[in-house]
Structure formats: C-alpha cells, structure tokens
Amino acid sequence: MKISINRLKHYLNLTESPEEISALLTRSGLEVEGLEEFESIKGALEGVVIGEVLTCEKHPDADKLSLTTVDIGEGNPVQIVCGAPNVAQGQKVLVAKVGATIYPTSGDPLTLRKAKIRGQVSEGMICAEDELGIGTSHAGIMVLQTELANGTPASEYLEISQDQVLEIGLTPNRADAASHLGVARDLQALLGQKIQLPEEPELTVEASGPKISVKVENYEDCPRYAGVVITDLKVEPSPQWLQDFLKSLDLEPINNVVDITNFILHDLGQPLHAFDAEKIDQGEIIVGKLPKDTKFTTLDEKERKLSGEELMIKDPKGGLCIAGIFGGEGSGVSDATTSIFLESAYFSPDVVRKGSQYHGLKTDASFRFERGTDPNMPVFALKQAVKLLQELAGGKVASEIIDLYPNPIQDFVIEVEYGHVNRLIGKKIEPSEVKSILESLEIKVENETETGFTAIAKPYRVDVTREADIIEEILRIHGFHQVLLSENLKTEYLAEHPVKDLNKLQYRMTEILSAHGYFEMITNSLTKPGYAEKSGFLDASKSVEIYNKLSEDLGVMRQTLLFTGLEVLARNINRRQTDLKTFEFGTVYQKTEEGYQEGRKLSIFLSGNRSSESWLEPTKPFGFSDLYSTVEKILEKLNISVGDVSMVESAPYAYGLKLMLGQKEIGTIGLLDDKILKLAEVRQEVFFAELDWDLLCKKASGLKKYQEISKFPEVRRDLSLVIDKSITFDQVKSVGIKFGGKLLRRIGVFDVYQGDKIDAGKKAYALSFHLQDQENTLTDKVIDKTMSNLIQAFEKEVGALIRT
Template identity: 65%
Template sequence: MKISINRLKDYIPFDLSTKEIADLLTAGGLEVEGVTTYESVKGSLNGVVVGEVLSCEPHPNADKLSLTKVDLGNEIVPIVCGAPNVAKGQKVPVATVGAILYPLSGESFEIKKAKIRGEVSLGMICAEDELGLGAGHDGILVLDTDLPNGSPVGPLFDIKQTEVLEIGLTPNRADAASHLGVARDLKALLKKDLVLTDVDAFTIDNSDRIIEVSVADNEDCPRYSGLTLSNVKVAPSPKWLQDYLKAIGLEPINNVVDITNFILHDLGQPLHAFDADKIQGNKIEVKRMPSGTKFVTLDGKERELSGEELMICDESEGLCIAGTLGGLDSGVSEQTSTIFLESACFGTDVVRKGAQFHGIKTDASFRFERGTDPNMPVFALKMAALLIKELTGAVVSSPITDIYPDPVADFEIPVSYRHVDRLIGQEIGKERIKEILESLEIKVSNETESGFVAVVKPYRVDVTREADIIEEVLRIYGFESIPLKEDYQADFLAEHPEKDTNKLQYRVTEMLAGIGYSEILTNSLTKSSYATQASFLDQEKDVVILNKLSEDLGVLRQSLLFTGLEVLAHNINRRQKDLKLFEFGTVYAKGSEGYDEGQRLSLFLTGNATRENWMQAVKAVTFTDLYAVVEALLTKLNISNQEVNVIETSPYLFGLELVVNKKPVGHIGLLSPEIGKLADVKQEVYFAELDWTRLTKLAKSQGKFQEISKFPEVRRDLSLVIDQEITFDQIKQLATTAGGKLLKRINVFDMYKGDKLEEGKKAYALSFYLQDNQQTLTDKVIDKTMGKLMQTFEKNAGALIRK
C-alpha cells in the first residue's frame, strides 16, 4: 500500500524527515517496506535553467542548424540549435552540461560538451517533449517569464515531488488501508491533532433527479448511501489530482473516476459513480440475481453469476457486483452528464465470496473484504460531492439517501489494569494508558480503581478483545520502551535433552546440498483432481479449501509428490532434464476426529547421473542411486535397524517401504508413468517420501563410537542361487543373526539373472567381512562362522551354495 508523505502532512502537520516517519510507523506496527520518490516530471528538470538568446546566426557548416549565444546568468555559452523557431531575444529552457533529460519517448541522456559540425556547443535549448513536459516537438519551448537568467525552470511548470511510503499492511489492519488510517496512527505516535477535511460547505442545490433506493438484505449491506449530481462535465483531472494518483501508482482516467479513486485511497471508503441516465426506472435495488445470469463487467468479460453475489441493479438488470466491480455500460464516460454516486458498507463475507468466485481483485474489494467503517459513507459522499462540484461544475440534484436501519454499535471491551501491566511486562501508569487509548479514538468509560471499559469504534475490526486493547497500548507506548531485566532466566529440567528439529533439518539439508541436490519449496495447495486420478491418495481425506482461489489450488496436499512433479515438469520443459531435488514440507489429511498434518521429506531423482564428458559415458540414474542417498540420510540421523518391504503398488512401478522399529518411516521407488503424466512428466522419476516427523523422533544426537580394532579384518566370498523374490535385505538380516558379533558387514559385488539359471532364480555374489576386536581370527573360527552362514542360507532362504 502506497502512502504519500505530502498528503499525510495535510492530516498531521509535521517537520520530521521521511525516514523518521517511516521508522515511527514501523515501530508502531505499520511496517514501512520502502520509500520511493515521485516526480511529476521525471528528473524534476534538475540542471535546466532559464536562458536568454543573445544572438542567433546560421551555422557555417550546416543549413538547418543555428549558432546561438545564450546568457545563463553567470556565463554566456555557445549552443548549436536545430530548432526552426529559435530567435534572438527569446527566454528559453537550457539543459546545461551534466544535466540528464528524460524525454517522453526514448532513453534518458546526459548533456555533454560537444562539437557539432566543427562548432562548440555547451548545452541544449529544449523542446517540450525533450523535457518530458508534453508531446510538442515542432520547435523549442519559448518561456514567458520574468525570472532572472540562470534560474531553475522547475517552478515555472509546478513540478511536484513527494516521497511515497510502501507499507506492508497486515490483513488485520483494514483501518489503515488509507491515508486517513495511517494519519490516525501518526496522531497517536506524534501526540498531534488530526486535521479532517471540512465538509460543512456541502449543500443540496435542487431535487430535480432523485433515484429511489431499496436494499433487500441489510445484513450483507448494513448501510447504503447515495446522491445525484447533474450538469457534470467529464474531462481530464487537474494536475494536483493526477499527481496524487500517479504518486500512489494509479493512472488518471477522468475527473469523476479520479475523485472516487482519491476518496478510496484517502479515506478508505470505496465509491462508485453510475451514469444516472442509464439507470432504468430511476431505481437502485441492492439484491441478489438468479444463478446463471450473464453479466458483463467493466473489464469486458462476460461472467456467469453464482446467485450468491450481492448486486447493484436497476429496474431491469444488474449494474454492478457490489463492492467489487461495475458493469461495462453503467460507468462514467465522456458523454455522461448526470451521475448517481454510491457510498456503501457491504459485508466482508459476501464481497470476499463474490470476488473469489469470479477471480476479481480490486482496490474496493480489498477493503470491503477486510471491513470498512460503517460510519464513513455519508462523510465520504459529501467530500466527493464537493470535489465533483468544484472540478466539473456539477450541482447536487437530490438529497442524500442513507439506508442504515441497524447502526453498527461500538465495541465495549472490559479491561483490567492488572492485565495490562502483566502482559506488557511493566507498569506504565493509568493516565498514560488512557492517554494512548484516547489518542487512538478509543474512549475510556466506567473507570474504576481496577479497570475500565474501552469503547472502540467499529472501523477497528481488529480490536475486539482485552488482549487487543493491551496490544494497542503497547505498540504506541513502544516495544523499545520496555527494558529487559538483567536477571531474566529460564530453567529446564528434563530426563533427556530436547531435540532441536531445526538443527536436524539443517544437518540433512547440508548433506543433500553437498551431494548435488537442490532444495525446493512448493505450495501446500494443490489440485483436487490428483486424489481422484491417483489411487494411492484417498479423496475422502482431502482437506478442501472453502474460499478456494481456483480448482488448481482447491485442496491441501496429502503428499509432496505432485507439487514436486510440477517443479520437475517446469524444469524439464526448459531443457533441464537432469534433476536432483528435495523438499521439507507439510502434508494434510482429514481424520476421524478432525484434521491431521505431518512433516515430510521428499526426494526426486531423474535424468542422468553424470553430465556428458570425454572421460566417461553418460549413465542414467538408477534406483540404487536414490536408495544410497536415503541410507546415507538415515546414517546422518544415527537411525539404524531399518528394514525394507517390497511394494509394487501405486504410485510406484516397484519400490521399497522403509521400516524402523516395526513402523513404516517412508517409501522409495520408481514412479509409474501414469503418475508422472498427471503432472506432465514423461521421463523416469525415482521418488522417496520420508516421514520427517517420525524420523526426528527416532534421530539420535550422536552415534555410537568405539575404538578401532587393532586386529585384522578377514574377507570371505559366497555365491548363492536363490529365488528372485528374495531380497538382499532378507539375506542381510539372516547373515546378521547367524554371523553374530564377528560379522561386521556384508556386500553384494555381483548379481546374475539369465538362461544359465533355472527360471525364477538369481545368483548373488556376496562378500562377508569378519573381525574380532579382542584377537586375531583363526581359520577354525572363520570356517565355523562361514559354515553357520551357509547353513542358515540353505535352511531359511532355500539357497544353493555354489562352491
């Protein structure tokens, strides 16, 4: 949200610098994210001065150029000029050497000392478009001024400069979505009075054009005000109004529309101007229209109404989606001579639902969705009417219609002084508390020794509880005014040190980044169609967003798979096909007793394992590449005793389920092509999703350490023929049990499947590493251990030992 410093000074006179104001507002809760400078003419004509042409002679080496001598006050300089209208005695704008010009078209350029066709030129006599003042380029701009030669030309063109604050408005501070709202905070922070626009001059000129108004739903439209103005002359706005709008990032349209935009950003009250001659039956009806009704909005799009939107209608058709966007034919045009000016208060829910259903975001809907001041419509109407009369020559042709059957009451909030002191952390005094609240237009009533009742105006939709009142006191009193005591301390007694999940995540992130994986961060919202098309997801468990922005963002994800696949598709479509990605994220599901959520870690591997080079052939990634990363990750977390179960169900063509302490902690495998195609990924993808919540509980702060054995390690190899269904993990578990403490590790160094073996069989070549930490192993002990291993494999795995 952009706020003009110059306009703020109209509300609160101050002489602080813009930086001081920005720091003050930020400390008070309105964070100023940046400060920019608006110039009505870019560059503000710096370096351009009034010059007087003392002489003008033809250029000796060019037919269309002139040699001039120009008095710049403190010096007389030669300037070569190509304008046909340059003449002796003229007062002209001269861009001096070093000045930078910003023409209306083309790039900016710096004026430099030059030699043109052999003649020295120390400046430039400028045309209107070269200065950025207008489109004129027939000749130089001749000035009508008595300013001394050498004076800056800026004051002749009323060039305005204002610094603009960019405020990062939090959703709860709807009251501050205007210059008046920010000024209210400054009023409290600076302890100054607020200067409001005087609307006492508002009068009704006649009652020649009364528009009848009816409201069908006073809950969704608690207040509707309006009046009619005739003899309106639609034209461009005056310069001051255009400069105001441009400074806050708006393009001027015409005087009537610009005034409504001015009021919206100045007071936070949206207005809408209807062409009164297009209001059929001279009636305005605030009501709902049937579902399926076609309505063309101001942006030229035909929309189909849901039947839930509140509409502004005339006797026969819709004119405007209330609080959101007007209709194409109902607005103000150059032919408009009579307008009906609307100033209303609409319910937050009805505007939000309508705007989201149609995918419309406007400055008006932004404010109505968050809550506007129900006491502002008539004041804003009078202020706008006075401006329209002044700028268009209009007259007010009706009394103000104000339908407000149930005025919104102030909030009454009981407050305890003891609670104020307790939550703030120190006693700041009852008088200071009351002073701060009253400066924020919060009345203190029914005061007792122990507390009071705070009466809050309804425009402060965020102040409804005692804690909110205390927060208001603290943000104006100043967080920096609360000193930290030297003896603050915290004690924590626990049987085991608490795990820092952030450190665990950083440890894994560091490891994955170190082996070439890139971290991604995707949206928790995803498509509901994924759950209907992917059998491994349960559509009944989808957490559906009630106020969804679109169907593509309609549910919370049950898995990190599809949002990650969308990232893969985005990169693959841009010829980045070799990808290693990981993501820490939250998944959500509808449970039997509410909603469940958990943290997950996903890994994606696709494309080639190595880049093409002369030293080695390109090799595609494999399942083992990703499985090795998962094993290294578990090792990093000091998690051991993991088991695996083979899975061949969606979303995998084949894969493994990882189990620790008899509970699954994740799965890993090759995604089936059908799953990849749902996200437009057509190449093989290996994927792993780990239950990060469970892994952090299993993780140990450090692994077990032991002294390196002084006795040698022995290797023995075996070749086993086993059924293809038997996994290496099963063989490993059997070996670990049979080998006891002497078996340190086991490795597969070869595997064979083919016609030399019986169908359904495969051969493993295994190496076993034996070591005793207390003594050197003898052949007898080694043979006994290997015999025990072979016997176990033959008995429990049906293995054939190839000797």
C-alpha cells in the same frame, strides 16, 4: 499498499524524515517494506532552467542550425547551437545546462556536455517537450510565456511534483490502516499530534436532475447505503496534482470523475462508485441479489455468470454493479456523461469476500470492503467527493443525500483490568499513560476505577473487540522495544502444540505392542470385592461398590487392571494356551474423601515361554528383562525419560521396580507374588507391569532431539565390579553418568555373576563403557583419565571392588 508522505502532511505537521516515519510505523506494527522517490517528471528536470534567447543567427557552417546566445541567469550568456526551426531572439525557453541529465520520452537518458557542433562551441541544449520527457511533441523547442527570472529551475515553472512513497505490508487485521487517514491515525498516537481532518462541507441542492430512489432488500448484506445526484459535469482529464497523487500510488489516471473516487478511496479508505445517472432504468437503484447464472458484463468487458450469492447494485432492468467489487460496463462513466449518481456504502465483509473469491476479482474496493470499512465514513466521504466534483468537474448537487442506515453499527464496549494489561505486556504501565495512548488512538476511556476501565472502540477498528486487543494497542504505541527481556525467559504455562489426540496416541502404542507379539484384551470394569480385601496392597474401603449388583463377583469397580487381566490368563492357561503376551488399556476407579476418582492405566502381562517348543532351540521362559525392555520401548516412543528407579519387594510383587518421573510415579513392573496368583487361580509365573496412562499421555512429546553423527570413532572399555547384592544396576548406571563426563555415550551390562568365587552377599557386574568425542579423535591419555574417574567414583559411591 502505498502511502504518500506529501498527503500525510495534509493531516499532520510532519518534520520527521521519511526514514524516521518508516521506523516509527514499522515499530508499531505497520511494517514499511520499502521507501521510494516519486517524481512527476523523471529526474525532476534537475539542471534544466529558464533561459532567454538574446541573439539568434544562422550557423556559419550549417543551413539547418542556429547559433544562439542565451541568458541562463549566471551572468555571462552561454552559446548554444540549436537545430529547432522555431528558435528566435527574445524567446523564453527551457535550457538543459552542461552536466544536466535529461530523460527523453523515448530513448536513453542523455547527460549534456560542452561540445563543438560544426566547429562552434555549444554549452547546453534548448529543449523540446519530448527531449525533457514531458510530452511527445518534437516540432520545435518549447516557447514559454512567463515573467519568471532567467535561471529559475524548470521544476518551479512546471510545478513538478516530488514525493516519498512508503510501501506498507498491511496485515489482514489492520483494515483501518488501508488509507492515508488510517496511517495518519497511528502517527497521531506515535508523534503525540492531533489529526487535522478536512471540514465537512454543507451541501445544498443547486440544480435539477434525474430523480433517483434507492431500495435495500437486505440490510444484513448492506447495513448502510448513501448516494447523491450530481449534474452539469464535464468529464475531462484531472488536474496535474491529482494525476500525480494517483501516479505516486501506481494508479493510472482516467478522468476527473473516476480519479476523484480513487482519491477518496486511498485518502479516506471509503470506496465510492459513480453511475451514469441517465443509464439507471426508471431512476431506481435496488441493492439486492440476482438469480444464479444471470449474465453480467463488467467494466473489463468480460461477461460473467453470477453465483446468485453476490450482492448486486441493480435497476428494474438488471445489474449495474457487483457491489463493493466491480462496476458494470453499461452504467459506467464515459466522456459523454453529464450527470452521475455517486454511491457511498458499507457492505457486509462476508458477502463481498464471497463474491470476490467466486469471480476471482481483487480490486482496491473489494480489498477494503472484505476486511471491513468504517460504517460512519460513507456520508463524510461522499461530501468530500462532491466538493471535489464541484471544483474539478463543474458539478452541481441535484438531490439531497440519500442515507439509508436503519440499524447503526454500535461501538465496541470492552472491559479492561490494569492487572491484565501489566501481566500481558510484562511491565507496569501507568494508568495515565494507558489512557493517553488509547485516547490518541480515538479509543474512549470511561468508568475508570483503581482496577480497570471501560474502553469504547469505534467500529472502524474491526480488530479491537476484546481486552487482549486493547492491550495490544497499548503495547504497540508504548513500544515493544521498551519492554526489556529478562535473562531467564519464562511463561506462566506451556501450551501444548500441536494438541495431542489421545485416541491416536493409544492406537500408536497398540500398534507397537502388537508388532512385538502382544495381544490386546478388554476386560470388565466390575470385579470381585474379595480381590481388594485379600490382596494385601489394595484398600477395600476405597472400592466403589455397585448398589444394584448383578452378583457378588461383579460387586465393585476395579482399582487395578491386575486381577481382571489375571482372570484372562487363567482361562487361557486352563485351556493349554500357556505362552501369553497380553496388554490392556482400561479405567480404574477409587472412592476418595472428595468423591470418586478414575484414571486410565496400561497393563502388560508376560507368562510362559518366549517361543513355542522347537527342535532348533530349547524353550526359554520369559524373564524380567523381557517385560522391562517392552516398557522401555513404550517410554522411548513417547519421548519420556525415567527419573528415579527403586526396588519393590511388596505385594503384588515378589520383586520389581517402581518407575518415577520427578515426584510422580509412572508405574511398576515385576514378578507377581504367588499369593496374588492364587487369588486368580493362575498356576505359572507371571510378569506384570501397570503404567499410569493418563500421566504418560500428559508427558508424551512429539518432539525428538537429533544431533549430527560424530565423524570420530567410538571407543569401548570394560570393567568388572564386585558390589553388594542390594545395589541395583540403575544405581551403578547413575554413578557412571554423573562422573563419566561428556565423553560417555552409554553404559551396558553384559554379564552378572553370583557364586562361590566371590564373597557372600556380593555380585559381580561386567560393564561396557562407550566413549566418543564429537570434535576430536580420543587419545589413550583422555580415555585413561575418564576410566580412572569412573573407577574412583564406583569405589567411593557404591563401594565397588574393581576386578582385574
């Protein structure tokens, strides 16, 4: 969107440079993407002045050339050789001085130099229209009728227009700024000035003309429709100032009537449309729709089929215009037009948007209507256009203004709290400044209290309907640059993005477990009360009892997935299916002091042998590490890192581990105690894990961390540690990570020994340490230093004896 600085000066007293204005607007959210100069004549005829021909004689050596002396206001006259047939003594002419660059209507630019033409010195050029780029005539030099002094710049005589034009990248929400008035409103707030709006003229009927009536079929599609009849028009080219304004916005002038409607659109943001009044059948304008597939020819001479959903301006005979988008060929203004019906309306953004998209028509009018124009502007804009039509086209008002607006669009009423203003902006804004900013944006502040106020925003601010919008307005005028960022950025909450689909997450885990040979089971949520009473780790008082129980075996809701899962294992084992890998996603229930509580769990069971009996290799029973590696894979896929790991040697486990994430328990994993197995009548070892699926879903992250693969080789060193049996590998590992430094990539255990070759109550771990530097090749000195640090840490932290 292009905005003329010259036109903005009609609204505000701008003393700032175009660059300063650009910076202000960009800072407030109207990003200025470019700044360019506009000149109605390229180069602004710099170096071209008014001269007077003092003498004119034939060139001594050329019949078609004249030798002249010209007064260009510099004291001594200059000699110029001229080839124009109409040059004569006493003429006022335009002279391009030596050093001036002129831009002909056709051809390349020309820079004047002192020259000799047929032996005579020539110090400039007496110019024709086409040589200066202001016309096409080359019949002779331009002869002026003026009293201006010799040496007066040609730009002053020709009233050449110069302007600075802003290119603003308008965001879709700022429909209110799609005009010079809209941009001036923002500058009004930024500069602390008051907009000078043009006076609203009083129109009186001064002529008779065609009688036009208007009917609106649906006020939802067209809440407001206004118009007036103008007669005695003379359609002709616009005055130079209007043409220059349109050209500065990259618009092509057409005629005074159409140019005036375009001027109002870009100046006030209100699209207008002029119909030839004589072409309106029976003098009746109807705002409504036409049947689907009706043919309609638009101003670009293309025949289009209507969808039946677009809003049309029509008469009893047919369509005149696609409302808010494009005019029709049959009703447009031509050179022969003498009377018009001038339309100014507010159309529903939705209906204009749909029609524009359906026909693939994007016009300056549709750009504004589909985003939302000012419903209070149509009559004011109409009067400004009529005033210009009277001045520039000789028009006379031939009717009262028609204004159909049965259901006025109301202002937006928004309750605002100062606390929310300060919280969202990130600093305290004084109430007096809040009020000043909003009122400078034409947003009223009412019902002020110590804690807040009521904001009244006019309906042209389609993007200001909520408290957050009001706060945004305050911030962009106060200045984003005035909100200092702290060294430690933080937010009150972290939004989850994208939103997790819990069903997809569960399905993904199901696929992973199934791919590793596990079978999914679904068990009953109802179970035996005796499990909780005899288990030793469940509180029977927390069982949710069923009032209308079908049997005692289905008397309570389960508190764990353990026992219903063991029942499945028992049934399979009793039928000689002894090698089992199963899992279940299920809900568990508890009774609490506050009421009832439920949560989702994931249970995993391993029992029997890893593989069926075969001649290739002996059978090997499942071990704790098999189940632990499965849990690790699940956590890895969810991008969850376990925090503390502690031993569990209480029911339901013979031994096991508790996994923590911060202060919260992720789950437990271990070998089930024989007493628990007897309750469910299972007669073989079972490894069991139960994970808090709700917590895992909450902590799961779809984000993965990647780093460049090191170009330098990895080094491995091994250590054998003799430690107390009570010390776990996780304790050893945490010490290694803490003291291994940035070079330690991972720690592994490849052998565990417990026997008569070491002291009783001791065990030996054979550990592998993998070292790597991302930036250099490791030297023996660096490796030895790292291993020495690790040895000292193991000796001090876990009382290890290093075996050599």
